Amino acid sequence: MHHLQQSFTVQFNYQVFFTAGLFEPGNTLLSSFLSNVKSNAHRKIFFIIDSGVADAHPQLIQDIKNYFAINKEVKLVEHILIVAGGERVKNDISYFDHVLAAVNAYGVDRHSYIAAIGGGSVLDMVGYAAAVSHRGIKLIRIPTTVLSQNDSGIGVKNGINYFNKKNFLGTFAPPVAVFNDERFLATLSxxxxxxxxxxxxxxxxxxxxxxxxxxxxxxxxxxxxxxxxxxxxxxxxxxxxxxxxxxxxxxxxxxxxxxxxxxxxxxxxxxxxxxxxxxxxxxxxxxxxxxxxxxxxxxxxxxxxxxxxxxxxxxxxxxxxxxxxxxxxxxxxxxxxxxxxxxxxxxxxxxxxxxxxxxxxxxxxxxxxxxxxxxxxxxxxx
Structure with missing residues (x-):
């Protein structure tokens, strides 16, 4: 009897940054992070935003567009996808499908980034979509609630609910970075x-x-x-x-x-x-x-x-x-x-x-x- 055996270790590294006003023109935290990742590939960044955050911060989308008009380390995908917040985004599979369709339509590849801005449910769903698209697209998490800034947003888990069971589908997939911006907390109920x-x-x-x-x-x-x-x-x-x-x-x-x-x-x-x-x-x-x-x-x-x-x-x-x-x-x-x-x-x-x-x-x-x-x-x- 012959058999082969293989064993290997994969190193995961990610940082959690704390800031205020992440997309202000003078805040170089995000642009510095993106420029530090050396790549010859044509990289894109695709944003997905929790609708509750978009409603509470009506200037956010324009701020993101202005930021990437100045900081060109990566190319911003012009379309910014808004998805429902809360548990609904994990219960209704159509939101997950929307993310996959956008990844496909905009050519978001393994060298590119998906940036999720929202509460834990949105981060969970987007994280799962990022993890399974092309076997893993780099995920940047921008948590906007206390719960996601101190717990779910900084962890290695993601997923969606299925068969009416919480997190029945999911993977372990660390983000490449997490950016905690205190200004998002000011508008929470x-x-x-x-x-x-x-x-x-x-x-x-x-x-x-x-x-x-x-x-x-x-x-x-x-x-x-x-x-x-x-x-x-x-x-x-x-x-x-x-x-x-x-x-x-x-x-x-x-x-x-x-x-x-x-x-x-x-x-x-x-x-x-x-x-x-x-x-x-x-x-x-x-x-x-x-x-x-x-x-x-x-x-x-x-x-x-x-x-x-x-x-x-x-x-x-x-x-x-x-x-x-x-x-x-x-x-x-x-x-x-x-x-x-x-x-x-x-x-x-x-x-x-x-x-x-x-x-x-x-x-x-x-x-x-x-x-x-x-x-x-x-x-x-x-």
């Missing part, structure tokens, strides 16, 4: 502003007790939309996420998903609510449920559990939802555990808390304790 903070609480709870304490101390500034406080939150949250990606399993070949603390119920709740509950809001609810469960299962102190729930409420998050209740061990949310197990590829692995800043993984959840945790949160008099 209060709800969107708050929504993204939950991912910072999540990563602090499993990785950094000092960061959790900082969020507690600055909750007032954050709710009053203090930009300096938000910039720090985004920077720290992004850096913790990126440290994790650089660890042992960036493409999640195992069943361990430590960064998905609070997410097994959050993903299901989003679907059950027809995405009326935003991802960040669902994550806050999931964090509350899994924190109280961590306490009831003997892992986490009552004082620490109370701190987490108090912080979520201080920031204006709901901590209970009718769809999150488990009744006699059965409820639609329990299907979320099985779907999460499928998504992980076999073994159910749930991150729970043993202390603020420290998690541990378990492979089973007790329906009776989940019911009790939901009841405690529903009747909480915080």
């Amino acid at each position: 209060d709800r969107e502003w708050r929504s993204g903070i939950s991912e910072a609480i999540k990563v602090a709870l499993i990785k950094d007790a000092d960061f959790f304490k900082w969020i507690e101390e600055n909750a007032g500034l954050l709710t009053r939309r203090d930009m300096a406080a938000m910039n720090h939150l985004i920077w720290r949250c992004a850096s913790l996420h990126m440290e994790h990606i650089a660890g042992a399993d960036p493409f999640e070949s195992g069943s361990s998903r430590p960064l998905d603390f609070g997410h097994w119920s959050a993903h299901k709740l989003e679907c059950l609510s027809n995405f009326d509950v935003k991802h960040g809001e669902a994550v806050a609810l999931g964090i509350a449920l899994d924190t109280v469960y961590s306490n009831l299962s003997g892992r986490l102190s009552s004082a620490a559990s109370r701190r987490v729930v108090d912080l979520l409420m201080a920031l204006g998050f709901e901590v209970t939802h009718p769809l999150l209740q488990v009744n006699e061990g059965t409820s639609p949310i329990m299907d979320g555990l099985e779907e999460f197990r499928e998504h992980l590829g076999g073994e159910l692995t749930i991150m729970l808390l043993v202390a603020i800043g420290k998690g541990e993984e378990t492979h089973e959840m007790d329906a009776g304790l989940l019911e009790k945790a939901g009841h405690i949160l529903a009747t909480s008099t915080h």
Whole structure:
């Protein structure tokens, strides 16, 4: 018997930049990045913008055109595609098809760039389209929400929903660069502003007790939309996420998903609510449920559990939802555990808390304790 064996490693490098006014004529951050990538090919850049961003920043398209009229390192594709924002762009396959059709029509090749400007859903969909077109077109992400600037926009995942399941189709494909522009945050609704903070609480709870304490101390500034406080939150949250990606399993070949603390119920709740509950809001609810469960299962102190729930409420998050209740061990949310197990590829692995800043993984959840945790949160008099 003969056999051949091959093994190789692919190096991925990307940077996350922080700026204000990315497309202002005097801001050379983007043009410098594009000129530093040496290529003899005739490179293009094709922009896709979240409709919510385009509406909130009516001058944006003209700013982009003016920018590339001055900075000619790459050729701007004249047509700038506007797509719906929010979960709809991941649920309706026609948006994905539009991107592929444009890539084909405008000759956007592997040496060219697709630049996505928008919230996490748009970045996810465009990232998936970029990853599968020509086996991978260079993706530049320009996240415009708190959630995408501190979490999804700086990660290596992308995808769309299929079979009514979140991220059923997708790939691991890092961007070539991410540009976080604080000016996009100024036009967010209060709800969107708050929504993204939950991912910072999540990563602090499993990785950094000092960061959790900082969020507690600055909750007032954050709710009053203090930009300096938000910039720090985004920077720290992004850096913790990126440290994790650089660890042992960036493409999640195992069943361990430590960064998905609070997410097994959050993903299901989003679907059950027809995405009326935003991802960040669902994550806050999931964090509350899994924190109280961590306490009831003997892992986490009552004082620490109370701190987490108090912080979520201080920031204006709901901590209970009718769809999150488990009744006699059965409820639609329990299907979320099985779907999460499928998504992980076999073994159910749930991150729970043993202390603020420290998690541990378990492979089973007790329906009776989940019911009790939901009841405690529903009747909480915080």
